Amino acid sequence: MSELDLTLKQKVRTYSPWVFHAHAGSCNNCDIEIAAIFAPRFDVERLGIQLKNNPRHADILLVTGPVPKQSKPMLRRVYDQVPNPKVVLVVGTCAMTGGIYNFDDNRPNYALAGPVGSVIPVDVSVPGCPPKPEAIIQGLVMAVRRLAMR
Amino acid sequence: MEIYPLIETATLMISAPVIAFLLGVAYCYEVRKVFARLQSRKGPWFIVPSALRPMLGFSRMLQPLYDILKLLYKETLVPTSANKQLFKIAPYLALISLVIATWFIPFAGYSSFGAFEFSLVVILYLILAVPMTFVVGGAGSSSPWGVLGARREAELMLAYEVPLVIGIFAAAIMANSLSLAEIVNFQKQRLPFIFLNPFAAIAVFLAFVGKLHMKPFDIPEADVEIVAGPITEYSGKLLGIVEIVRTILIFVCAALFTNVFLQGGLVFSGSLSPLFSVVLFIVQGSLITFFISLVHAMNPRYRIDQAFGWYARIPLATSLIALAWAYAIKFMFPTLMIGV
Amino acid sequence: MTLAERVMNDLRRLLGADYLGDAWKQEKHLYIRTSSNHVEEVAEHITKRLDGRLIHLSAVDYGWDGIDVVYHYAFDHIERHFHVNVKVRVPADRPELPSVTAAAPQASWSEREMMDMTAVRFTSHPDPRHLWLPSEWPETVESGKFDEKEVLGRTDKTPEVLRRERGEWIPLAITPKAAEASLILLGPYHPLLIESAYFRLKVDGEDVVDADIKVGWNHRGIMKLFESRSYSRGAFLAEKICGICNVCHTTAYLNAVETLMQVEVPERARYIRTLMAELERIHSHLLWLGVAGDLIGFKTLFMLAWRTREHVLDALELISGSRRSHDMNLVGGVRTDIPEEIVPKIEERLKIVKSETRKLIDIVHDHPVARKRLDDIGVLDTDTAKSAGAVGPTARGSDWKIDVRWSDPYAAYGTEYLTWDVVVEGGKDAWARTLVRLRELLVSVDLCKQCLDALKRTGGLLQAEVREPNLEEAIGKAEAPRGELFYYIVSDGTNIPYSVRIRTPSYRNNAILPHMLKGYTIADAPIIIGSIDPCYSCTDRKVVVEEAATGKTQLLTVGNIHRKYRKR
């Protein structure tokens, strides 16, 4: 489906995605790279993307970190609070599989509740440790397209 | 009874809020763009690079409008613990009062009820209703952030409302009228009030900075302190209404300032004058918006007690000077002040 | 009489027959073995009389042989390199020790942590709540050295599930009743920090009356992971403890490992490590300046600082190939060289950073509103800083000169390599801490330049040959942007560490936060919390949980609305 055939509803969703960043036990690398995409060098407000501090105002949920057991219910709750339609974008290796913290699948880390995908449905993933901000923007653009199709 | 004025009034009544909203969108965009540019960011693209045009359209000029439309298409969550009636009705109340306020504001000389004798008083009351409804909505949301935000909103309102009213009435005293159309007319024959009474202009400008929740007075919505303040719990359509209210409020404030202090765009008269006045009116409004966003970009946030103290000192003092100035001018140049 | 002799004499006199032996290891590290009778007196004597610091308290589980509890006292701020480690062995069947928290308040968190991680119990601890572990886990994790399977078997039960089973689960939600309570809970998801942290502020109107901090939500079990990988792989794990100060983490870890292996790092590698660490400090302080600006609502300062920071990241990327998480340090040296052609590029970026930093200092220094938000906020007087054991810029802003780079030089920080001064400010408030960081930025730029100059003259090896560890234990320290970073590694002679204990700077500073928050307003809370530059991924290598929610205090956070409260 090409972008030209979008309805108004889908168009405005593409035009103004708002982002909430949920930190689920990551080491901070991905978090500061996410903050960096809102800083002057990469400023994603060009695309209409805004960082909101409130899940109730958000369309896209950015999640980082390997989800410690403690964070799991919180993450789930934040996900529930994002009004529909919503898209989950997972940033970083440890959010995707546990990365270095989940070194061996046979001997799981006692502290982790599994990757983000096991807690909430994931739409787009950005591998990297941490991904370069360009990669995060690329992931955001993918997420925006999915948001429009919801 | 003639039917023509009635039709004209009706048309103006319908078109005024729409125009106010669209200009508000433009001014909102300006705030965002200027804010971004001052920080050496690009902000929402004015012209989208060709590679992205299929996805993002030609220009992001209407970015605030897209935001609002998107919010209107979204799901709305209402916390069960909230006082639902208050919570839901508050944004609509604010919207209604602002729509009515637009009827009383002359738009480059055109307005539905601008010539009404006490239009200035009505407008001041109606724009006072906006923070009031935020207070009500925030308190009704039962979120601690909402309650804290409502409390701050009320305190801030007390702080900026006094210089605002005194400043505007200083101009009204000089013009000897409470009708906006009269005030505009008065300036048209003489000088804009920004030159006749600059103190009043400064006081009102500073009050508007607080009213529009720009830094250093974005205390009720201080994101790192109390999340989003009164609108923390709002989402989806209700948030969309709140955004519409904010958008119109920017226009109303800019237009009020233009009318009271910059003679509402009616500088020249002649055959081209209506069109020219409209353009000038919009440009003047955007200038005010520019200065507001400049202040917005250059300041951190005050604490609520500091903001209160600051308002109680500088803008209040300025507005009182403006009042004294108004009387002084009136007594010193009585001929200037009496109608021509 | 030197300080070392005095300390030894004092301890001999104090311990009497309990002085079971001593040994000098590393460079001026004294290890004293004693019995559990005199730990409190020793703590009191060292911290109060001799002006030493209690850095950390490690418990190492030796299985049936009992648990070694090591009290790490540092005197390096008085005499370089000088540390005293008091070791106590407690039996495995009755692992109890008196708490030293009353004598040395710094020990509070460390003791709580060790109670979580091992079976040791500190009797008479004033606040023996679980620090890291969920309160649902009655046993400890690391005592699972006995029966690892059993511990791991429990892992699929989350705290939520366990609490539900015990019938203590209360859905975290907003209720009108709770809204009346004047208890404001910041976090775990609060825009104040991009990481999750959890503060309880008891407020009266806007004024904070009482505060409690529950760090956590970030536990990744890293200390346990260290015990399952070799020293060389451990460096990469240390890199991932914190994304902001990863070079410092690896440097501290490798300082310990290299001491264990008795490997001498080549000179060029030392300079490269120092350069990376200093670039990282610039990046971290600029990041902090931006975040602090954001915390007082100064978005433009945030943008300007982060614009400048990009140049530092560019330089780091040029050197290592990655903006963050450089993976540069290896055991015995560094991985990649800095070729000559990129040195001028880095110098050019540093020049930009320097001029921009001066501009930023100008802006913040004289900005009336910014100063109003920072002056006299979050005052931490010198005595409290000393007794609570503040580290890094937090301590230096309170007129206390401690800096590992100066007091316990590692890499190329020694006077034979570089010349520089420790930045100390006497303001004791948030502004003083800001000023410390701003001035340190300029010092760091200068240090980087010195390193680059040194790289032009030095050559030779990048990595020394790696050997087997032949010491029993070693301490590695480094000055992270946030303060003193501490690693204690116990080796059993294999290529895998027997035990790793880490104390991060934010860990210590966080413990002081509740004290600093009292008496200010909610509006000040973000900048007070921000002024210590908290880094929760550092702090919470281990876990914390909010206590089982009792009826009265419930979480009132952004993050809390249960699904059943939704209405479409």
Next chain:
Amino acid sequence: MAKGNLSLLKEVFQNLFHAVTIDYPAGTWPGKKYSQIPVGVRGKHKFDPEKCVGCGGCSMICSSGAISLEDTEDERTVAILLGRCIYCGRCQDICPEKALELTPEFELAYIEEEHKGGLYVKNSVILAKCAGCGKSIFPATHIVASKRRLLENIDSSVRDLVAADFEIYRQYCLDCRQKLSFELKTHPRKFY
């Protein structure tokens, strides 16, 4: 007081006409599209299928356990799970044949539905069969490489002897070597 405001005013007005933002998703030429891509940026992995011998050294050194070896009937697959890799580049450093490198391709975002089970970079090498029992043993190229390496490092006086021995027992799996130890007629270690 005023000085700070003035320097800020000067700064923001300079910024007004000078944005540092790059045009990331849109830019047409790299200088404007990306911030910078210096030499040595660590992105997606790339195998050189000619060089890779399937020795598994990368899988052993990997700090995050992202590289796995999987043997099927006649192929060994070295698979790197991009969602687990921390891009430290140790595999690149350690690879004895220099067959693995980290390319500067860092834009790796993908839609989860399109790549269920994760995104892999894979390389397969053919496994040699044991002449005795027919089971698959080491990769054929690995055997060649290890012979080369062995001969490089061994004393020249016995090189021919070892080469001849290697040619014989390389055909068998470990079990068969043990079983056929006498019949293979290779020299025991004491000869060289």
